[in-house]
Amino acid sequence: MQVAWLIPSVLFGAYLGVSTGAWHMLVMSAGTALVWVVIKKYNEAHEVDLGDPVTFIDGQVWIGDLQLPKYELFWKKKWHALVYAAYKARDEQPKFQLDLELEADAGHGVIIGPTGSGKSELLKLILHELLQRQPDCHLTLVDFKGGATFNRYAGLPQVKVMASDIDGHDPQELWQSVRAEIGRRELALATRGVSRIEDLNKFGLPTPRHYIFIDELATALAESPLANSALTAVAARGRSLGIHLLAATQSAQGIPRAMLTNLRARIALAEADPIELAQLNLKRPSAQPAPPKGWAQGILLKPGQSGSYFNFPIGAMF
Numbered sequence: 001m002q003v004a005w006l007i008p009s010v011l012f013g014a015y016l017g018v019s020t021g022a023w024h025m026l027v028m029s030a031g032t033a034l035v036w037v038v039i040k041k042y043n044e045a046h047e048v049d050l051g052d053p054v055t056f057i058d059g060q061v062w063i064g065d066l067q068l069p070k071y072e073l074f075w076k077k078k079w080h081a082l083v084y085a086a087y088k089a090r091d092e093q094p095k096f097q098l099d100l101e102l103e104a105d106a107g108h109g110v111i112i113g114p115t116g117s118g119k120s121e122l123l124k125l126i127l128h129e130l131l132q133r134q135p136d137c138h139l140t141l142v143d144f145k146g147g148a149t150f151n152r153y154a155g156l157p158q159v160k161v162m163a164s165d166i167d168g169h170d171p172q173e174l175w176q177s178v179r180a181e182i183g184r185r186e187l188a189l190a191t192r193g194v195s196r197i198e199d200l201n202k203f204g205l206p207t208p209r210h211y212i213f214i215d216e217l218a219t220a221l222a223e224s225p226l227a228n229s230a231l232t233a234v235a236a237r238g239r240s241l242g243i244h245l246l247a248a249t250q251s252a253q254g255i256p257r258a259m260l261t262n263l264r265a266r267i268a269l270a271e272a273d274p275i276e277l278a279q280l281n282l283k284r285p286s287a288q289p290a291p292p293k294g295w296a297q298g299i300l301l302k303p304g305q306s307g308s309y310f311n312f313p314i315g316a317m318f
Contacts, residue, residue: 054086094292096125096312098300101133102246103209105302106264107239110217110255111248112276113269118296119248120149120215121314122267126246127213131158138208140178144216144223160210165219175226181210182233185241197242209242217247218254228256235262252279270297282307 052064061068061083068075068083075083102109113119127150130137140161141150147164154162161177163169185207189195192203200207212234214220221227234245236258245263252260253276266280270291277283282301291297291311301307 054083056087094295094311096129098126098129098310098312099308100126100265100267100300100302102211102244102265103239103242108235108245108263109247109265109267110252110260110263110280111246111267111269111298112250112252112280113248113272113298114250117269117271118298118312118314119250119269120145121296122269122298122312123149123213123215123246123248125312127153127211130211131156134209136208138210140210140212142174142212142214142220144214144219149215150213165223171224172226175224175230178212178230178234179226181243182230182237182241185243186237189241196240207242209244212243212245212247214245214247217249218251220247221254221256228259232256232259235259252276264303266301268299268301270299272299285309 055062060070063079063082068079072080100109111119111122127139135158137158139153139156139159141153141159141163143150143162143164145164146166150162150164153159161174163174185197188200188205188207189197192200192205194200194202197207197209212231214231217231221231231245231247234243238244246265247263249255255263266282268277268280268282277299280301282299283306284299285307287309288297289309289311294315295311295313297309297311299307300310
């Protein structure tokens with residue numbers, strides 16, 4: 001309602017009051033003007049920047065610092081379109097998709113990135129997807145970041161061995177268990193005259209695949225000479241035995257050449273140094289899309305393919 005309409009209304013009410021004694025007309029006109037002033041002040045107090053983020057908290061809707069009224073009847077028209085777009089976008093959040101299956105692609109893999117680049121987060125995401133895809137697999141989890149990466153998985157039946165740098169484990173026992181698993185599987189294949197773990201299915205002996213996840217490979221290798229020999233053996237012979245290694249480390253330069261040669265699925269996180277990329281024989285693709293907010297970015301190189309970008313969430317809950 002405009003001021004140009006309110007002033008004549010108030011004047012007309014005053015005229016009727018003076019000329020006919022119908023003062024209630026003036027009261028009604030003045031009341032209308034008062035309501036208009038109140039509404040105008042309310043709207044001014046509830047102006048928001050439509051560029052502010054829309055959030056949904058406990059059934060309430062916020063635009064920036066403004067909490068919208070509970071009932072949509074009291075919303076401004078422009079709020080409806082903004083909130084609907086935000087609600088729709090919330091249901092269309094990007095999904096983590098990494099085209100990596102160690103058993104089919106490369107056998108083993110390595111993740112390179114500096115501190116804080118998201119290596120541990122990516123390891124957990126890959127492990128979570130693996131458990132969804134192969135719930136009967138066996139796991140060895142080696143966590144040399146104080147146990148923070150894999151502690152949530154400690155009670156799973158799939159976890160056969162778990163070690164960290166603060167649990168006081170016996171390094172010799174840990175790495176000898178890895179060598180023993182290689183030996184058991186080699187014996188099972190040799191006894192039946194087959195060369196791959198899949199061939200044991202023909203004899204009614206399905207054997208779960210065994211995945212070794214290591215956070216901070218360089219620290220694990222420095223723990224004992226047995227670590228180097230055991231993991232090099234896994235990288236060299238593990239694929240046909242159904243044993244797969246995926247390790248994260250800050251630098252490829254700390255990985256023995258004999259092992260790195262067989263870590264054929266290679267991931268470099270976005271902040272990786274160019275020297276590290278060269279060490280992995282990995283080039284940055286020309287087109288680099290920006291990751292969504294709260295996500296990080298990496299480059300995946302698989303045998304026989306060129307590198308490609310992928311995004312992954314930081315702090316994902318599952």
